[in-house]
Amino acid sequence: MTTFVDQITLHLNAGNGGDGCVSVKREKFKPLGGPDGGPGGSGGDIVLVADPNTTTLLAYHRSPHRRSDNGGPGMGDYRGGTNGEELVLPVPLGTVVKTPEGEVLVDLTQAGDRFVAAEGGHGGLGNNGLANSKRKAPGFALLGTPGVERDLILELKTVADVALVGYPSAGKSSLIAAMSAAKPKIADYPFTTLHPNLGVVDSGNTRYTIADVPGLIEGASEGRGLGLEFLRHVERCAALLHVLDCGTLEPGRDPISDLDIILGELEAYPVPEGQKPLTERPQLIALNKIDVPEARELAEFVKADLEERGYRVFLISAVSREGLTQLNYALGELVEESRAEVVAAIEASPRIVLRPKAVDRSGFQIRVEGGSYGNLFRVLGEKPWRWVQQTDFNNDEAVGYLADRLHKLGVEDGLFKAGAVAGSTVVIGTGDGVVFDWEPTMSSSAEIATPRGTDPRLDQLTRPTAKQRRADYLDRMDAKEEARQELRREGETGFWDVDAEIAEDAILADGTVDYDDEDADFDDDHGVEVIQLRGESE
Numbered sequence: 001m002t003t004f005v006d007q008i009t010l011h012l013n014a015g016n017g018g019d020g021c022v023s024v025k026r027e028k029f030k031p032l033g034g035p036d037g038g039p040g041g042s043g044g045d046i047v048l049v050a051d052p053n054t055t056t057l058l059a060y061h062r063s064p065h066r067r068s069d070n071g072g073p074g075m076g077d078y079r080g081g082t083n084g085e086e087l088v089l090p091v092p093l094g095t096v097v098k099t100p101e102g103e104v105l106v107d108l109t110q111a112g113d114r115f116v117a118a119e120g121g122h123g124g125l126g127n128n129g130l131a132n133s134k135r136k137a138p139g140f141a142l143l144g145t146p147g148v149e150r151d152l153i154l155e156l157k158t159v160a161d162v163a164l165v166g167y168p169s170a171g172k173s174s175l176i177a178a179m180s181a182a183k184p185k186i187a188d189y190p191f192t193t194l195h196p197n198l199g200v201v202d203s204g205n206t207r208y209t210i211a212d213v214p215g216l217i218e219g220a221s222e223g224r225g226l227g228l229e230f231l232r233h234v235e236r237c238a239a240l241l242h243v244l245d246c247g248t249l250e251p252g253r254d255p256i257s258d259l260d261i262i263l264g265e266l267e268a269y270p271v272p273e274g275q276k277p278l279t280e281r282p283q284l285i286a287l288n289k290i291d292v293p294e295a296r297e298l299a300e301f302v303k304a305d306l307e308e309r310g311y312r313v314f315l316i317s318a319v320s321r322e323g324l325t326q327l328n329y330a331l332g333e334l335v336e337e338s339r340a341e342v343v344a345a346i347e348a349s350p351r352i353v354l355r356p357k358a359v360d361r362s363g364f365q366i367r368v369e370g371g372s373y374g375n376l377f378r379v380l381g382e383k384p385w386r387w388v389q390q391t392d393f394n395n396d397e398a399v400g401y402l403a404d405r406l407h408k409l410g411v412e413d414g415l416f417k418a419g420a421v422a423g424s425t426v427v428i429g430t431g432d433g434v435v436f437d438w439e440p441t442m443s444s445s446a447e448i449a450t451p452r453g454t455d456p457r458l459d460q461l462t463r464p465t466a467k468q469r470r471a472d473y474l475d476r477m478d479a480k481e482e483a484r485q486e487l488r489r490e491g492e493t494g495f496w497d498v499d500a501e502i503a504e505d506a507i508l509a510d511g512t513v514d515y516d517d518e519d520a521d522f523d524d525d526h527g528v529e530v531i532q533l534r535g536e537s538e
């Protein structure tokens, strides 16, 4: 018997985004040709795809750690990094994907259904992508964000055509062994079967699968015995075969009351939305163990009663194989009918596209957490967290850019409102996150005056227009003229050598004189500093 793995934990690690590149274009005669660092590539996603050719989760049981490619780093000359390749993991139809906490994320039931199980990281922008009219040459780039790292539970509910249901030791495992090549454990104590066994049966042109699942007892739908485990497997079967034990010597048990108890449990089991309640699925009854004379008598006795209730009833023996051919034939017919029904239903219903649950990517939250060192302000949100991950904290420009982004989103305002003051501890992200001592650098409402991320080298290249230069020149000349006249007036009072002209360089733009100017000559003749003549045309 092949191992039947029906629940595994996957450890996924999607590829990281590549870092953006910082680069300045260099050409002959154009040493500072502008920022040309390209963006990093995105990390590969990890995608689960429902594949009819995959029948078990065994491959993931053996190697549960899966990782997709990282994105490549950006490069100079505007070249982007390579994107990491998507990793496709084929899973059997009927695979249910859950979080470790048990939340069902998706149910992959139709061939080709895709589910992005772990998203690759974003590539960071290069300095070319970060440049704008105000920030001409960013000296930084964004880092790639890490790919999603998560554990997922994959559960394969037995997808068999027929489920064998019945009390422990009714002979379910014996029956699947007699009808198929499956070799389940058989013993005369209850709960011999702990895991479902699948068997493949041929009936004429029809091939179908039967699942032998653990025995069911009263209270199974509340989890008694292996109840819920059992019913979870039955959930995916199209038809049910009740195996009733006619040879039991246990007091208080007979085929009719066994059936009623089992029907009660099936009734009480909550099937997921969109699925038929278990008791509404096609059902047949097999009265087992008729090789024992007392059992045959009992079986013949209850047969009419059961038929009166609308069931097709078969007297069988898993040991002597009596009645198995007719049972097999009837099951084959039933399976054909239900398959036709399913095909019709699929054709009638529009194809459902499965997407991961949308995350709110827009805003942020501030949570105030008390602690032994005073309040801690935690900033939660997809954007702030991604931005922090994109920041190279060794680069002041990059840190400044982060501060601007947070400010624009309103995080600073939020922190003010939450009661944060200079020096408060601010954590961005969950858990350890990234910790800051908060410095509210910008007033809470003022627009950011000068964008950060400017390269002083490129600033020199931003020349004033001719008109501006002319206006500046005239301003300067006016100021100089005024200063000259002032000195002349003072010279007339005897302090100054009237002919002395003030060294050009010593007159400051605002018209005052800079006595510390090294180029200017000072004369001590009158006991005061006198500025010696220096021709303007010199």
Ligand SMILES: Nc1nc2c(ncn2[C@@H]2O[C@H](COP(=O)(O)OP(=O)(O)OP(=O)(O)O)[C@@H](O)[C@H]2O)c(=O)[nH]1
Residues within 6 Å of the ligand: 166, 167, 168, 169, 170, 171, 172, 173, 174, 175, 185, 186, 187, 188, 189, 190, 191, 192, 193, 194, 213, 214, 215, 216, 247, 288, 289, 290, 291, 292, 316, 317, 318, 319, 320
């Ligand atoms: N005489 C006789 N004994 C049978 C027949 N079918 C099964 N048995 C016996 O009944 C006992 C239980 O059989 P299993 O096939 O293990 O029963 P089960 O329903 O799978 O039981 P669980 O797995 O515990 O739920 C075994 O000792 C079998 O040999 C039958 O047709 N005739």
Ligand SMILES: [Mg+2]
Residues within 6 Å of the ligand: 172, 173, 174, 184, 185, 186, 192, 193, 212, 213, 214, 215
């Ligand atoms: Mg069994």
